[in-house]
Amino acid sequence: xxxxxxxxxxxxxxxxxxxxxxxxxxxxxxxxxxxxxxxxxxxxxxxxxxxxxxxxxxxxxxxxxxxxxxxxxxxxxxxxxxxxxxxxxxxxxxxxxxxxxxxxxxxxxxxxxxxxxxxxxxxxxxxxxxxxxxxxxxxxxxxxxxxxxxxxxxxxxxxxxxxxxxxxxxxxxxxxxxxxxxxxxxxxxxxxxxxxxxxxxxxxxxxxxxxxxxxxxxx
Amino acid sequence: xxxxxxxxxxxxxxxxxxxxxxxxxxxxxxxxxxxxxxxxxxxxxxxxxxxxxxxxxxxxxxxxxxxxxxxxxxxxxxxxxxxxxxxxxxxxxxxxxxxxxxxxxxxxxxxxxxxxxxxxxxxxxxxxxxxxxxxxxxxxxxxxxxxxxxxxxxxxxxxxxxxxxxxxxxxxxxxxxxxxxxxxxxxxxxxxxxxxxxxxxxxxxxxxxxxxxxxxxxx
Amino acid sequence: xxxxxxxxxxxxxxxxxxxxxxxxxxxxxxxxxxxxxxxxxxxxxxxxxxxxxxxxxxxxxxxxxxxxxxxxxxxxxxxxxxxxxxxxxxxxxxxxxxxxxxxxxxxxxxxxxxxxxxxxxxxxxxxxxxxxxxxxxxxxxxxxxxxxxxxxxxxxxxxxxxxxxxxxxxxxxxxxxxxxxxxxxxxxxxxxxxxxxxxxxxxxxxxxxxxxxxxxxxx
Amino acid sequence: xxxxxxxxxxxxxxxxxxxxxxxxxxxxxxxxxxxxxxxxxxxxxxxxxxxxxxxxxxxxxxxxxxxxxxxxxxxxxxxxxxxxxxxxxxxxxxxxxxxxxxxxxxxxxxxxxxxxxxxxxxxxxxxxxxxxxxxxxxxxxxxxxxxxxxxxxxxxxxxxxxxxxxxxxxxxxxxxxxxxxxxxxxxxxxxxxxxxxxxxxxxxxxxxxxxxxxxxxxx
DNA sequence: GATGAATGAGAATTCATTCAT
DNA sequence: TATGAATGAATTCTCATTCAT
Numbered sequence: 001x002x003x004x005x006x007x008x009x010x011x012x013x014x015x016x017x018x019x020x021x022x023x024x025x026x027x028x029x030x031x032x033x034x035x036x037x038x039x040x041x042x043x044x045x046x047x048x049x050x051x052x053x054x055x056x057x058x059x060x061x062x063x064x065x066x067x068x069x070x071x072x073x074x075x076x077x078x079x080x081x082x083x084x085x086x087x088x089x090x091x092x093x094x095x096x097x098x099x100x101x102x103x104x105x106x107x108x109x110x111x112x113x114x115x116x117x118x119x120x121x122x123x124x125x126x127x128x129x130x131x132x133x134x135x136x137x138x139x140x141x142x143x144x145x146x147x148x149x150x151x152x153x154x155x156x157x158x159x160x161x162x163x164x165x166x167x168x169x170x171x172x173x174x175x176x177x178x179x180x181x182x183x184x185x186x187x188x189x190x191x192x193x194x195x196x197x198x199x200x201x202x203x204x205x206x207x208x209x210x211x212x213x214x215x216x217x218x219x
Numbered sequence: 220x221x222x223x224x225x226x227x228x229x230x231x232x233x234x235x236x237x238x239x240x241x242x243x244x245x246x247x248x249x250x251x252x253x254x255x256x257x258x259x260x261x262x263x264x265x266x267x268x269x270x271x272x273x274x275x276x277x278x279x280x281x282x283x284x285x286x287x288x289x290x291x292x293x294x295x296x297x298x299x300x301x302x303x304x305x306x307x308x309x310x311x312x313x314x315x316x317x318x319x320x321x322x323x324x325x326x327x328x329x330x331x332x333x334x335x336x337x338x339x340x341x342x343x344x345x346x347x348x349x350x351x352x353x354x355x356x357x358x359x360x361x362x363x364x365x366x367x368x369x370x371x372x373x374x375x376x377x378x379x380x381x382x383x384x385x386x387x388x389x390x391x392x393x394x395x396x397x398x399x400x401x402x403x404x405x406x407x408x409x410x411x412x413x414x415x416x417x418x419x420x421x422x423x424x425x426x427x428x429x430x431x432x433x434x435x436x437x438x
Numbered sequence: 439x440x441x442x443x444x445x446x447x448x449x450x451x452x453x454x455x456x457x458x459x460x461x462x463x464x465x466x467x468x469x470x471x472x473x474x475x476x477x478x479x480x481x482x483x484x485x486x487x488x489x490x491x492x493x494x495x496x497x498x499x500x501x502x503x504x505x506x507x508x509x510x511x512x513x514x515x516x517x518x519x520x521x522x523x524x525x526x527x528x529x530x531x532x533x534x535x536x537x538x539x540x541x542x543x544x545x546x547x548x549x550x551x552x553x554x555x556x557x558x559x560x561x562x563x564x565x566x567x568x569x570x571x572x573x574x575x576x577x578x579x580x581x582x583x584x585x586x587x588x589x590x591x592x593x594x595x596x597x598x599x600x601x602x603x604x605x606x607x608x609x610x611x612x613x614x615x616x617x618x619x620x621x622x623x624x625x626x627x628x629x630x631x632x633x634x635x636x637x638x639x640x641x642x643x644x645x646x647x648x649x650x651x652x653x654x655x656x657x
Numbered sequence: 658x659x660x661x662x663x664x665x666x667x668x669x670x671x672x673x674x675x676x677x678x679x680x681x682x683x684x685x686x687x688x689x690x691x692x693x694x695x696x697x698x699x700x701x702x703x704x705x706x707x708x709x710x711x712x713x714x715x716x717x718x719x720x721x722x723x724x725x726x727x728x729x730x731x732x733x734x735x736x737x738x739x740x741x742x743x744x745x746x747x748x749x750x751x752x753x754x755x756x757x758x759x760x761x762x763x764x765x766x767x768x769x770x771x772x773x774x775x776x777x778x779x780x781x782x783x784x785x786x787x788x789x790x791x792x793x794x795x796x797x798x799x800x801x802x803x804x805x806x807x808x809x810x811x812x813x814x815x816x817x818x819x820x821x822x823x824x825x826x827x828x829x830x831x832x833x834x835x836x837x838x839x840x841x842x843x844x845x846x847x848x849x850x851x852x853x854x855x856x857x858x859x860x861x862x863x864x865x866x867x868x869x870x871x872x873x874x875x876x
Numbered sequence: 877g878a879t880g881a882a883t884g885a886g887a888a889t890t891c892a893t894t895c896a897t
Numbered sequence: 898t899a900t901g902a903a904t905g906a907a908t909t910c911t912c913a914t915t916c917a918t
Contacts, residue, residue, distance in 0.1 A: 011877095015877095029337070030252075030337070031250060031251065031252050031333065031334075031337065032250065032252060032253070033249075033250050033251065033252015033253040033254075034251070034252040035252075036911085036912060036913080037912075037913060037914085038912075038913095041880095046878080046879090047878060047879040047880060048879080048880065048913090048914090049877095049878065049879050049880065049914090049915085049916085050877075050878055050879070052913090052914070052915080053877065053878075057913075057914080058912095058913065058914090087422075087423075106336070107336065110332060110333050110336055111333065113329060113333075113391065113395075114250065114329050114330065114332075114333040115250075116395070117325075117326065117329055117394065117395075118248070118249070118250065123395060123397065124397070124399075126395055127395050127396045127397060127399055127400075128399070131392065131395055131396055132396065132399065142422070145422075149424070150423070150424075151422045151423060151424065152420065152422065152423060152424045154413070154416070154417065154422070155405070155413050157401040157402060157405075158402060158405065158410060158413045158414060158417075159413070159417055159422070161389055161392050161393070161400075161402060162385055162389055162414055162417050164388065164392060165384070165385050165386075165387070165388025165389035165390070165391065165392050166381055166384050166385040166388055166389075167384075167388065168384070168387070168388030168391055168392070169383065169384025169385055169386065169387030169388030169389070169391070170380055170381055170384035170385075170388070171384075172332065172384065172387055172388070172391075173350065173380050173383060173384050173387070174380070175336065176332075176335070176342060176345055176346050176350055177346045177350055177351065178342065178343070178346060180343075180346055180347070180351065181346075181380075182376040183376060183377060183380060186374070186376075186377065191377060194373070194374050194377045194378070195377065195381055197373070198373065198377075198378055198381050198421065199421055199422060200421045200422050200423050201371065201420070201421040201423055202417065202418055202419045202420040202421030202423075203306075203361070203364075203370045203371065203373070203378070203418060203419050204369070204370060204371060204419050204420055204421075205368070205369075205370065205371040230902090231902095234902090255886085255887060255888085256887075256888065256889085257887080257888095265903080265904090266903060266904045266905060267888090267889090267904085267905070268889090268890080268891080268902095268903065268904055268905060268906095269902075269903055269904070271888090271889065271890075272901095272902065272903075275889095276888080276889080277887095277888065277889090449881090450881095453881090467775075468690075468775070469688060469689065469690050469771065469772075469775065470688065470690065470691070471687075471688045471689060471690015471691040471692075472689070472690040473690075474907085474908065474909085475908080475909065475910085476908080476909095484882080484883090485882060485883045485884060486883085486884070486909090486910085487881095487882070487883055487884065487885095487910090487911080487912080488881075488882055488883070490909095490910065490911075491880095491881065491882075494910095495909080495910080496908095496909070496910090525860075525861075544774075545774065548770060548771050548774055549771065551767060551771075551829065551833075552688070552767050552768065552770075552771040553688075554833070555763070555764065555767055555832065556686070556687070556688065561833060561835065562835070562837075564833055565833050565834045565835060565837055565838075566837070569830065569833055569834055570834065570837065580860070583860075588861070589860045589861060590858065590860065590861060592851070592854070592855065592860070593843070593851050595839040595840060595843075596840060596843065596848060596851045596852065596855075597851070597855055597860070599827055599830050599831070599838075599840060600823055600827055600852055600855050602826065602830060603822070603823050603824075603825070603826025603827035603828075603829065603830050604819055604822050604823040604826055604827075605822075605826065606822070606825070606826030606829055606830070607821065607822025607823055607824065607825030607826030607827070607829070608818055608819055608822035608823075608826070609822070610770065610822065610825055610826070610829075611788065611818050611821060611822050611825070612818070613774065614770075614773070614774075614780060614783055614784050614788055615784045615788055615789065616780065616781070616784060618781075618784055618785070618789065619784075619818075620814040621814060621815060621818060624812070624814075624815065629815060632811070632812050632815045632816070633815065633819055635811070636811065636815075636816055636819050636859065637859055637860060638859045638860050638861050639809065639858070639859040639861055640855065640856055640857045640858040640859030640861075641744075641799070641802075641808045641809065641811070641816070641856060641857050642744075642807070642808060642809060642857050642858055642859075693890085693891060693892080694891075694892060694893085695891075695892095698901095703899080703900090704899060704900040704901055705892090705893090705900080705901065706893090706894085706895085706898095706899065706900050706901065707898080707899055707900070709892090709893070709894080710898065710899075714892080714893080715891095715892065715893090878918105879916105879917100879918085880916100880917105880918100881915105881916095881917095881918105882914105882915085882916090882917100883912105883913100883914085883915080883916105884912100884913105884914100885911105885912100885913095885914105886910105886911085886912095886913105887909100887910085887911075887912100888908100888909085888910080888911090889907105889908080889909075889910095890906105890907085890908075890909090891904105891905100891906095891907090891908100892904100892905105892906095892907100893903105893904085893905100893906105894902105894903085894904080895900105895901100895902095895903090895904105896900100896901105896902095896903100897899105897900085897901100897902105
């Protein structure tokens with residue numbers, strides 16, 4: 001009967017997820033080195049030994065997390081492109097969504113960033129399977145908007161990374177500042193709108209090239 | 220002559236620095252949890268016991284690093300404002316410099332970010348003593364440039380964080396992508412110039428509010 | 439059936455006893471400070487780590503010994519009152535029994551005495567739960583024998599402690615003198631009889647108050 | 658010049674005493690195993706290294722203490738015989754004095770007892786040079802008082818040890834009971850008098866042999 | 877499969893001892 | 898001679914891993 005082995009498969013899969021969930025929670029709280037298998041077992045509500053029925057070592061649990069989580073939710077999601085067409089609306093909703101995602105997963109994100117940084121293979125995998133596809137999509141979009149005359153000519157590779165980076169760095173700063181950040185007082189949608197404006201028009205006044213230097217610099 | 224105790228003071232200070240340097244190197248390579256005191260001692264070229272003559276525990280070494288390094292070079296530097304007045308030049312050089320700094324210290328920066336994230340006090344200290352003063356300076360500048368009519372009206376708190384965040388996130392992405400990033404091919408000054416343009420004019424074409432959606436998208 | 443958890447309970451109890459037995463043996467031989475967990479593990483025939491599955495620290499093993507052994511066999515026993523009624527027989531057998539106990543457990547007794555001396559709580563516990571109840575029983579007996587006209591009027595608190603103390607101190611001296619003590623040559627029952635006589639009649643001749651100084655000393 | 662070396666000798670002796678005093682204080686508080694050379698140096702107000710100029714090892718400091726202190730003050734003193742002739746007065750003052758001595762030095766006494774117990778040589782030395790001479794003196798006295806008709810015939814070896822033991826054990830019990838001992842409420846001289854009575858007349862009524870059994874036991 | 881006690885290698889920490897100043 | 902920083906062996910304690918139940 002295939003049912004038998006299928007059911008087994010299913011249960012096994014459930015267990016694995018249960019373990020990875022617990023491990024991710026513990027790792028992102030305590031860091032890989034300071035988390036113990038005991039912590040993970042407790043978090044998962046199972047026995048220590050059970051973990052070893054599914055993963056051969058603590059290290060393997062980490063790798064498995066990085067492999068399965070880094071290359072999936074919420075990181076793929078993080079880079080996905082919505083299909084909104086109005087630029088302002090597009091960026092507002094994109095930014096709002098991403099900031100929420102990043103802020104809610106700051107601990108996991110940081111932990112993965114840090115651990116992946118130390119694992120070359122993972123880093124490469126992450127770069128190739130998550131970051132670069134997403135960047136390519138973003139570049140595509142930038143290019144097409146430029147061709148449509150909506151955006152100015154630019155280097156789309158650089159700009160895509162500046163945009164994505166802005167979201168990441170903004171979230172990092174928000175995490176460091178915590179409650180004391182003045183941004184906490186601003187409603188999320190207003191914040192997103194403000195950031196969208198910055199992204200679209202830069203610092204300069206509309207209608208003038210903002211790279212104009214001040215009077216003293218006039219030529 | 221106070222020379223005797225002064226000299227001792229000096230030697231002690233040197234040793235402490237020696238230990239912190241070694242510890243920072245090891246921690247940022249292996250992470251706090253996986254680094255051993257032995258590693259640090261070996262890196263510093265001293266005996267294990269010597270470390271304990273200067274710091275009461277491994278944890279204290281970490282805290283001391285975070286306290287002394289996070290609150291000093293290169294992090295204060297990272298947030299310092301040059302006095303350049305031409306906006307384009309200002310941002311170009313600022314960005315170039317910061318990217319270099321961040322890229323060269325990516326490992327340390329990440330490690331600290333991660334560990335400080337898990338140490339409330341440190342995080343608060345970092346926020347209060349580094350990030351917020353720097354943000355305030357940046358906000359000031361934005362405000363004065365706006366008053367001078369050079370920049371458009373904006374929320375300076377948000378914008379300052381978007382700018383700083385962009386640098387941080389850009390560096391993080393660069394770190395993840397490593398050699399495979401298309402930005403690696405671009406000369407550093409050109410990259411900085413491109414980013415400065417983005418910062419100053421946003422995505423939109425000069426002379427038109429880029430938050431306008433294009434005709435084709437009108438409904 | 440509660441058998442499962444009962445059995446576990448039983449095994450746990452056995453292990454604890456095994457560890458405490460080994461620890462007591464090692465501690466009383468080498469002293470707390472110089473005994474190592476390794477020594478205890480070796481003595482108990484188990485692994486070092488196993489000890490930590492039952493006690494959180496070396497100190498806790500000590501405390502547990504003091505708490506469980508000081509407040510039980512052979513110390514409670516040491517203070518228990520037989521019900522013999524003939525005074526001479528009573529003291530002879532009491533003394534004989536106690537001396538044997540003390541001598542056989544001199545090392546443990548000393549070790550506990552010394553360590554308990556340095557642990558206020560333990561000392562108080564020992565005093566309250568062992569020494570004082572025993573002293574009270576002894577006082578009771580002295581009082582009732584006095585009322586029966588068998589013993590002279592006296593302060594029973596002081597006398598009870600003098601009696602118990604005599605046994606303790608006699609054992610201590612025997613321990614110090616070891617083989618070279620002249621008491622070693624005397625059969626145990628004779629020794630007990632001699633001590634019982636001393637206890638019952640003191641140094642003085644019967645029939646005269648021995649606190650009188652003799653004529654020869656009069657001046 | 659002998660003066661030079663004599664002075665040196667003197668200073669050396671002073672230092673040794675200073676170290677031993679400190680070491681005795683520390684050892685009797687923390688026990689040999691848990692005391693550190695640092696503790697001793699701090700207690701003595703000198704540097705760690707200095708101790709090693711006078712004693713080759715920590716162990717040697719211990720041995721030196723045991724050798725010099727066990728065989729001298731206050732232990733020899735403890736066993737010395739006053740020359741009082743009135744038996745009641747003799748024992749009262751003897752007991753009072755010894756109890757004070759023992760109580761004040763309980764920590765040192767216990768520590769030495771414990772450590773000496775574990776050092777065969779020391780124990781033998783203690784037995785031969787302190788305990789047995791003192792016991793012999795006591796036996797002598799008992800014998801002569803018996804010959805004078807003041808004391809009843811007895812085994813002086815046993816009785817001497819019972820007497821000395823009583824003082825020791827009484828002090829030990831007082832130490833264990835601490836503040837909660839009812840003996841604390843009794844003035845020291847009254848206590849001594851009570852004990853002297855016990856020593857001289859035993860438990861029984863004067864004028865009757867107290868080894869008489871009670872009526873129910875009549876034969 | 878699940879469990880969790882046992883294991884022992886390995887890490888943090890202590891401290892007797894040395895030795896340059 | 899006195900000092901106290903440096904050393905590293907020894908010790909306490911942790912925890913990944915195994916395995917009998």
